Amino acid sequence: MLKRISDRVQLRGAKVAILMLLAGLAVLASGQQEVRPHVAELSIEGPIGPATTDYLVRTMEEAQELGAQLVVIQMDTPGGLDAATRDIIKHILASPIPVATYVHPAGARAASAGTYILYASHIAAMTPATTLGAATPVQMGGVPGQPPPGEAPESAEKESGEQEKEKDEKPGEKKEAPTSGTALERKMVNDSVAFIRGLARRHGRNADWAEKAVREAATLTASEALELNVIDIVAKDNEDLLRQVAGRKVALETGEITLSADIAELPVEAYEPDWRNEILALITNPQIAYILLLIGIYGLIFEGYNPGALVPGIVGIICLLLAFYALQVLPINYAGLALIIVGALLIVAEVFMPSFGALGIGGVIALVIGSVMLIDSDVPGMQVSRGLIGAIAGVSGLALLGFLMAVGKSLRKPRVAIDQALVGRTAIVSNIEDGEVLVHVDGEIWSAHCDQPLQPGQRVRIVGQKGLKLQVEPG
Template sequence: MLNRISDNMRVAALIAALLLVPLVPWPAALSAAQDAPQPHIALLSIDGAIGPATTDYLERTLAEAGTNGARLVVIHIDTPGGLDAATRDIIQHILAAEVPVATYVYPSGARAASAGTYILYASQIAAMAPATTLGAATPVQIGGMPGAGEPPPEKKAGQGDEDSKKSPANKPAPQSGSGSAMERKITNDAVAFIRGLAKRNGRNADWAERAVREAATLTADEALQQNVIDLVAKNDADLLRQLAGRKVALESGSVTLPTDLAALPLRAYVPDWRNKLLALITNPQVAYILLLIGIYGLIFEGYSPGALVPGITGVICLLLALYALQLLPINYAGLALIVVGALLIVAELFVPSFGALGIGGVIALVIGSVMLIDSDVPGMQISKGLIGAIAGVSGLGLLGLLWAVGRSLRKPRIASDQAMVGRTAVVMELQGDDVLVHLGGEIWQARCDQRVQPGDRVKVIAQEGLALRITPE
């Protein structure tokens, strides 16, 4: 009786425990509390040429940092420049950000050249580390900005701005009348854009214009003296210490940074797998290789239907290449030349032109490859070494093809009804007076005046239509 009561009590206790489980703050609830927005400093990084992948990374991380409770976004930047469309997209996101953005040229020896200068001017806070540079913001296109007295793309790190000694820093540079109308149009548009950014954040607009028209550059100390940046900091801790309690103007209104800014934790936002994949396929070298693989894959699938592997590989690579190319500044004439060149090289396999089609295809492929990416931005061009390697492989393949064709032409002609005479076959099966032999991957019907057994090697001595006459080897 007592045992039965004890068992009932255990069951009742178990039921009560199960009912109380949802009310207990278990690790899941604790994890949810930890995932709640926490004040921190968001740390982002731009390293290398600015392209579509950079835009995607900054767009998502700026929104994520705001949602996670970031009080300040610090962008470490070290770039030689980038694409104009990607730069303008990044600037739009920075201007519309709900969290103050500090662009910091870091570490020592880094630079914010060309597109980096625009991003620095657009940020609510502009900072540089010692021994860093910015400037050289002249827009470039394919072949650069031709014209008499064209300035160099950039100056060496640590080199002073020679032009600033010849004319006052606050004097705008005269507009050059050299260059085509399109070049002047692009330059004037860039000047208006960067001057607007400078006035919005209270920075030196006249030097910004000189950076565009004359490719002027400054070191960190010179930039601070000429009101191009807000401060010079040795590292992140020094940057946060100087920014503590600073008032920053955002699109939505003024914001005062916390006085204990340096005490907030730093949280690095790194690119995810999607951004890494986008950065890989939008690399001009990779996009170029994918394009060629796609074109050749589809061509060979068309010449050998049912192979499947060339066709499937070609479709996947071609779709990836087209997605990447629509994000990059491409020249469609160059793309057309690459397609025509590949078609001519493959046509040499089937049309006896004695090298004319193949040579023309290699020439078209090389010229199209040089023209494909319509930009002079560092890191956004197809390597000449890669183009040379593709041309060399295509040329060697063409020479091998011509050698094989020449060798076949030197062989003696054999009538089609005597092509099997003299070859060796293997007996497979006996069918009365007839014998089935295996020859050249095919099964032939043959006759033999002597006795043979399956597995014997025989020699073809005559071909009579679709039948062979054989003799033991």
């Protein structure tokens, strides 16, 4: 009885200890996620893609839950994908807390997609020696408005006539920007102009210059942007930025609010990308997505030719799924994807159905052309590197050349009848039982006959072959 009571007491004590441990962990977790007023600092560095959108959206929501009074996005970008940029802008416009986009540090830029994000932000700021602009949408094949390669430029008479017309225009009169290029290019430019003008009017910024940035790829320095009412603030550092925004009125979707006068005194907390965002950034890198695609294709092909190998198939499926996930958020050309698949199939087919190079060379050509066409974007950092494509093509070509040389070498060997292929080879006696001799040659066990006594482990030479039986003699 006493032992039973003691066991119950020990069990209850263990339960209490576990509950206290869980309570301590909960308190510790709540301490790490304490809700308190602060300024959230985020960063955009490099091309804007799906990983950037995921990082900004999730981090801004987290900062809001933890009591952020202002979100400062430090930006240095050459541009990015249109879909990712619009997702970021939608989230900024719908944000219940003010968002200040700050082009920082010195030498940074807010080019192309960065200009749109700057215009969409509640507060637009730059540091000295930074630039913004060049917001013309681009696509595969060139910049809208430029004549196609090989097309003659407009005549000198037309240019001079346009110049005379410009002289006759009254100062300050708004001039309609000329339209040129294909219908698709004009559609892209006009859509972008309407989008950025709408963002400019929402925050009372210079809409005419915004249109010029889209149509003519115009750029400005920080001081020029402030003078033309393109941005709101020029600040030398974060502290200066927070001092200047203190007490400022901003228009949110829910209405106008005034930033606290002591916002510069709030702690600044940096929100870094987490492991999930790092993995997403790695996978959606066009170079990595391209390599994963090739590994996946070759893995499945080799698994098909060697059923049961498992490793090529498992690795191939995983890599292919990761590649497809990355490609579905990247602007890809499906003709390029099809050419890559066909090229890989032709290269592998050359190994199993030798065509003296016809299939292999065609496969390498299809692989290179498809790789160049794969990512349908001119955004810096969002293309497959030409060096990587050249390296893949070079390795494929060398492998193909080695295979063709091996095939040629085998064709130059003298032909031997199938029932005499082992004559002249050396074998090892593996077993002798009831007068039957078994020899080991090239990983195979053969039945043999010898006119002289042999011992297991003895080396012999094959002097004849009759059916499945070898004639050997001590070697």
